[in-house]
Amino acid sequence: MIKIKKGIPLIDQHDKNFLYAKKFGGNFVPETLKKPIEDLTQLFEKLRYNKKFLKQRDYYFDNYIGAPTPFVKLQNLTRHLNGADIWAKVVSEANGGAHKIYNATVHCLIAKKAGKKYIVGDTGAGYAGKMLSMAAKKFGLKCKIFMGAKDIKRQKPNVDAIRRNGAEIVPVYSGSQTLVEAVSECMRYWVSNCDSTHMCVGSTVGPNIFVKICAWSTAQISRELKNQMTNVFGKIPQKVKLINCVGGGSSAMGFWSEFMDYSPIQIEFIGVEAGGPKNSKLHAAPLTNNAKIGILHGAKQYVVQDKEGQISETESISAGLDYPGISPLHCFLKDTKRARYTSATDEEALAAYQLVTKLEDISPSLEPSHAFAEAIKLAPKLNPSNIIVVNSCGDSLKDKFIIKKRLGSYIR
């Protein structure tokens, strides 16, 4: 039976081959990338313990990203559902409007330390791309964003933002024309340009070092939350559920990491994957649907695939969750039962967006709406001593065209 070790950051609980629980993660990459990955690994290991670098990080987190993001009670939703006490961590208040800014900022800081002038990244919902282009501009790096052609169409507000930030968008036309292809194309670009260019992977996926950097960056969310909960409740309450959507899993890792060593009875982690359209076999929920372990983008993970090992097509209304794989860290949390994973359908996410937007001052994008869908299911069954916190990690504005098409109108 594999176990999570206490007192050691989850990202560091791998073996010498960078595998968690001997079976998730690793570096299954072309030979050409071995060296740049090794260099980046060494640099990051140095920087993460360097006081000056940490000070610099904290400075940008406080003054550029804006810390802390609000922790608010959802009074009306709580009353409406008449069960658990429902709160939100409004990460969409961070500069740029989503958690992707943490990873993007840290990658730019690292790229500067590595002496790189160019930075490239993938994006699905367009947030990772928007944030990387924003941070690149701030730090004076030239930026290219790889994005599936389908996502370019469905996430126009973020596409416009990327262009305004002066980054080049490289449309990817292969396969599904979504995030999975964008990540592949970005990795290919890095294979050809790794001498001059730094690569940022937009979530806690990819070769091990990218999983680590990303989770280390988003951890800011749970550092803040721990303080905020202590301030509000006087201590960390006895029955808390932290509900987060998972695509690659970066926002969930960041939302949970500081609470890893609490007992699951006190702090339960619930990850919500994209279940896809209600009456469709297609989904983007490898953990919920017991997908087999395979290799995707350099890492072993549960991945939606066919019997042969071809990566399967996925479908979700939410571009940010529309990815066949999942972070090795979440595979590890699933196997150790530290977290529980479920999914919400497109329709449930839309309904959750609608309800939360109607009742509250926040308006979650379609990704966190998946998490809200689970909160809405659970809350009525629980009594008020249970506290549900949802990570509202994106704003519906970027989805206004999709929502208008599906619901007839868009309100925020």
Add this chain to the structure above:
Amino acid sequence: MISKILKTFLECQKEQRPALLTYTVAGDSTKKQSLEIIKSIAEHADIIELGFPHNTPVADGGQIQESSHRALKNGIKLPDVFHIVKDFKQSKHAKPLILMGYFNLILQYGPLAFLKQCKKVGVDGLIVVDLPYPENKSFADQCKLHNVTFVQLLSPTTSKKRIKKIIKDSHDMIYYISMLSTTGGKLKVSPKKILSNYNKIKNINSKKNLVIGFGITTKTIATLKKADGLVVGSQLCKEITRSLQIRQNPVTNLGRMVLNLKRKII
């Protein structure tokens, strides 16, 4: 007993020329045609590399992606690939054959079952693009036990220390990636520079057969003929695409192209 791959290199050395290796994708554009293509190529090439396609190839450029896409659209599966190899190995111009692809397909098939099948149909070697050293250690050992050559890859970014380790763990053939690129990129490094890197590797162990691949075409192949072997892939895949577009027979066109490549290095 020496392997067929090693024997081929020794014969080419006797003729004082590099071995010519070709890469095409199994099932491109149909199962039958891809078999005909390698049969036709094998009249002039020394070692045949055959790709088993994956739909998320992180190291392939446009041409090979297109070939893989066509093959997958035609429903190619591993059992078909093994079938093609078996037929090829029983044909008149049979040559050593190396299968090339991504590790997930092998993982899902079961690495041991995969190797048993390789041995059964006569696969001589394997290149697994995303299984670098040291991740490949145990699989490479299993290959050896099954008399299948595991081809280690080296690239311009590989450190000297690492090169030494990889060479020590290598079998009958090593593959040097000429430049920082996916497959199908234009040769962006001078042949002189490539050969200088090549010689650095050879100086560590001159006995190992080292082939150069990536960016090699009819235009560039002659400049690199000092190597033990040269691999041409994307140009052939591109020629299949072109032949299909203008409704010509890829089998004859590729046969002719490989003959032309051969003429440039003898």
